[in-house]
Amino acid sequence: MKNTLHPLKFQPILKEKIWGGEKLIQQFNRKSNSKQLGESWEVSTVPGDISKVVNGHLKGQSLQEILEAYKADLIGHKNYKRFGNDFPLLIKFIDAKQDLSIQLHPDDDLAKERHNSFGKTEMWYVMQADKDANLIVGFNQDMDRDTYLKHLEEKTLPKILNFDKVKEGDTYFIEAGRVHAIGAGVLLAEIQQTSDVTYRVYDWDRVDDEGNARDLHNDIAIDAFKFNMKDDFRVDYEKQKNASNKMVSCPFFTTNFIDIDSEIEKTNTKDSFLIYMCVDGEVELSTETTSDVISKGETILVPADIKDFKLRTKGAKLLEVYV
The missing domain is CATH 2.60.120.10 (Jelly Rolls)
Incomplete structure (x- = not known):
């Protein structure tokens, strides 16, 4: 099992x-x-x-x-x-x-x-x-x-x-x-x-x-209410191609932005599940034994014990989420 x-x-x-x-x-x-x-x-x-x-x-x-x-x-x-x-x-x-x-x-x-x-x-x-x-x-x-x-x-x-x-x-x-x-x-x-x-x-x-x-x-x-919180709610983030760009990191979740136009190999070292939300385009996520495609408006959860997988596309934008 x-x-x-x-x-x-x-x-x-x-x-x-x-x-x-x-x-x-x-x-x-x-x-x-x-x-x-x-x-x-x-x-x-x-x-x-x-x-x-x-x-x-x-x-x-x-x-x-x-x-x-x-x-x-x-x-x-x-x-x-x-x-x-x-x-x-x-x-x-x-x-x-x-x-x-x-x-x-x-x-x-x-x-x-x-x-x-x-x-x-x-x-x-x-x-x-x-x-x-x-x-x-x-x-x-x-x-x-x-x-x-x-x-x-x-x-x-x-x-x-x-x-x-x-x-x-x-x-x-x-x-x-x-x-x-x-x-x-x-x-x-x-x-x-x-x-x-x-x-x-x-x-x-x-x-x-x-x-x-x-x-x-x-x-x-x-x-x-928490009055007079700092006005730090707007998130600035890098948009380097084919890489995980940090957007938000807090005690409850971390989210990265990935603008991908090729194949990238991923290794999960986070001791966490990974969730990918496709916010533009279409991407194939493949492991040694499976292959799934997510398109704009779709989401996939990669279990924590799956350490190695690939993301492949001609053009997509993803949010990568873990805890």
Whole structure:
């Protein structure tokens, strides 16, 4: 059993959202009739939304089942010691046709205490953005609890938020406790801790087809805020060809950018699984015994005990993720 793991592709878990659109269907060939497809969960062990394998001899098994059976062979010894049978990451693609709500997420301590969950630190890589599309990250001025609450009460919260116009390739690191929102017209890849805990603080006063507003969580969100965090959320990174270029490295994940146009041999020395998200083009990932292709909008997980493999393409861009 120890030698039977292979790179894993999963069935996307599709999520309709009030703010979703059709880019995931049009650009990534997701199978849905929805006009409001907001999210495609690529790698997940969130209860009720657990990824299932679609390739190889493990086809049909869930990521949770595989983790419990293979343990450190799947995620690495240090990760298994740290996380046990809890897979640490949730990987998504997101299409915002409308603005998402203004929100933030609790850190590990608060999420554990309140929700028996990991916290949610995350990052975004913009894959496509309509003209003048924005991301909201942080405040546009020094901020404290009382000033924030005054603007919240007076419904002038957007006045104190930081809006950034974005384009393809822009990357943001969103620590737990930082206010943020994805703006209308942005298609992005999201890498985050395994958590589905979101504190929604403002939703643009919108209502659904039946006139109902979505729930807000201001009573509990205020304790999760980390005011006056440094404005270090914009990520600058190298783009050297056919190499792993460091984007984000934090206690919860590391993400590299790979712009590849040939064949490169990879050796995994991280004692961790590797996840590849294809954000442009198409690439073949091959081991001694397997070969899989991922195209733009697809994801593959390479188990920790697969040490040597090749990436081959005439042109692709990848996000390489590990813990």
